[in-house]
Amino acid sequence: MTKTALLAGEGLLPVAIAQSLAARGNAPTVIALGKASPLLESVAERILPVSQVSMDGIVRMIETEGCTQVILAGAVPKRWIFGGGPVDAKTLEWIRALPSRDDHALLGSIVGFLQSRGLEVVPYRLLIPEALAPEGTIAGRDPTEEEREEIRYGIGIARKIVPLSFGQALAVRAGAVVAVEAMEGTDEMIKRAGRIAAGGTVVKMMRPDQDERFDVPTVGPQTLQCMADAGLGCLAVEAGRTVILDRERFGQLAKDNAISVTGFVP
Amino acid sequence: MTKTALLAGEGLLPVAIAQSLAARGNAPTVIALGKASPLLESVAERILPVSQVSMDGIVRMIETEGCTQVILAGAVPKRWIFGGGPVDAKTLEWIRALPSRDDHALLGSIVGFLQSRGLEVVPYRLLIPEALAPEGTIAGRDPTEEEREEIRYGIGIARKIVPLSFGQALAVRAGAVVAVEAMEGTDEMIKRAGRIAAGGTVVKMMRPDQDERFDVPTVGPQTLQCMADAGLGCLAVEAGRTVILDRERFGQLAKDNAISVTGFVP
Incomplete structure (x- = not known):
């Protein structure tokens, strides 16, 4: 074997x-x-x-x-x-x-x-096909209308920066970018966003030509814990190309902290 | 009057x-x-x-x-x-x-x-025309060949992200982006870069259509102090469209910390 x-x-x-x-x-x-x-x-x-x-x-x-x-x-x-x-x-x-x-x-x-x-x-x-994010509401509540707007704005910015290959995530609040991830990683970026803005949405996606065989964005309970600590209420990830780790605890944390997790097709 | x-x-x-x-x-x-x-x-x-x-x-x-x-x-x-x-x-x-x-x-x-x-x-x-950055070496030493390469790489990334209007600066090290500025501001971004990478170059520029009448990027002694504390050795700013504050102390700090400050035309 x-x-x-x-x-x-x-x-x-x-x-x-x-x-x-x-x-x-x-x-x-x-x-x-x-x-x-x-x-x-x-x-x-x-x-x-x-x-x-x-x-x-x-x-x-x-x-x-x-x-x-x-x-x-x-x-x-x-x-x-x-x-x-x-x-x-x-x-x-x-x-x-x-x-x-x-x-x-x-x-x-x-x-x-x-x-x-x-x-x-x-x-x-x-x-691990069962771990890939589906489209639509994944965990917690549905996004509010304001959050849907933040997701749209964040996807627009992410589309332009993820091809530059320095990071996969950013935090958006009320029509403005609060924080952009580079080498510090998503969790650090989320903590920083929480220190600057009260609330907001995290958008995470991969570059269009990224090798999805070896390198897919990942979120998990730790992502949601960082968001809860930082006061960010909405997480949007790319459907089919994001791995969600420890789905059960992930779902529970989203529910407990009233965080909305959504899968989108960019 | x-x-x-x-x-x-x-x-x-x-x-x-x-x-x-x-x-x-x-x-x-x-x-x-x-x-x-x-x-x-x-x-x-x-x-x-x-x-x-x-x-x-x-x-x-x-x-x-x-x-x-x-x-x-x-x-x-x-x-x-x-x-x-x-x-x-x-x-x-x-x-x-x-x-x-x-x-x-x-x-x-x-x-x-x-x-x-x-x-x-x-x-x-x-x-304050005397405060605008000229082209070429502005303060401290000339950039090394490695730093010139980092400046070129940083300008290439900056050209794509400054039009998105969430920040004006980024830190680059050896062909990779270490940190990108959004709402936290340039000084915080520099401190973060120092925690991740040993050394590196900061590139700061404005968006092409930014209103240079009211809103020009600014660097000063505090920028260089942050870079010295963080161990970053090179600062590149846009010539003619960057204000350098307290030029005398700025020059002294660049010299004392062996930082290279260069003005570029993107």
Whole structure:
């Protein structure tokens, strides 16, 4: 049977994927980058923590484990690359030699590198179809008319900025952009928006040509908890191209905090 | 003689304008919004602090003072409008009824409102020509080749986002966008970039159709202090359309912190 390596960053997405693989009798060998979730322990064949990130080292680990397939999922802190972190010199040099280092280019280059070493990079999106956002109201209440207006405004701005590949989310309030995500990530952006504006809507979407096999926007209970703490009332995500993690807790948090979560087709 | 009212927000821009007016024997009557600089006291004819912002109230103040001209300058905290603040209900209602509330639309609407009440809104840009950024190295050292590359990359992204009118600045590091400014303002954005990336370049420019009579990007000693604290080494601003405040201290800070400040034509 084909053995699958899961190159897992932070967050719940690698957990959902590992669960799905384990349920099919193919528990993955997890190569854990950053603060990989402890929840992986119960669904992984093995967990191999990486203390020093090296592209060559990771390929060797995958090969040593006898895996021929690899899945990439979860967040890797950008400061590892741009702010100094546990990345080896050769890998940093490889990254610095890329013509562009935005999200889109980085991921594409990493996939290309793994493939060039004979590994099959497997899309995770269809492993967890039940986790993809549908169109319309997903959790909590329906959006108000004012929120629908904010969603429309936010989609208009997002359409222009997501192709620039520096972030996938922004916060909108009453016809103005409050905060725009770049390397700090969605949660930090939501907290900032809450410090500036009372209320508002978060819009999250991916660039049209983003590789939906390997890199889909993700929201989960933590997103809603950040929004509740920040006082933001509405979350709009791209239908069919957003993964919703821990759907049950997600739905409960939306309900408890009167947050409206909607799926839209841009 | 025509009496001039200066509707002054925060920062040093209103101070530079008041100094210029006072030097011509026309010290302005300052209507102070937010934390207006105490430096205004020595160069203003009078200072009238505003505790409750009301468009009608401000027009009445200007008229009562016998002013027929008004200059708008300085930053007004966005949370006043979007987060609750000392703004009266009628003014908030007027703002909410505007078709758009981004920076560009808000300023245009306020200028239009003042003009509709018979006031002349005077451009400040040509009052302080010596403060406008020239092309090329402005302060500190010349940019390195790596920084020139970051400036080019940043201008490319800025060209696409400044027309969306939610911010004028972004931080770039090694071919990727680290942080993008929206309502939090440039200084906060710089601090955030410093927490994520070690070093980098700040690019600041205005939208092509921005009203350069009333609304020009501003940098000053505080910008450089934020950059020094955050470890960012290069600042690129739009030549001819950026005001540099307190040029002497600005130059000294750039030198002391080995920051490169460059003016570019986009």
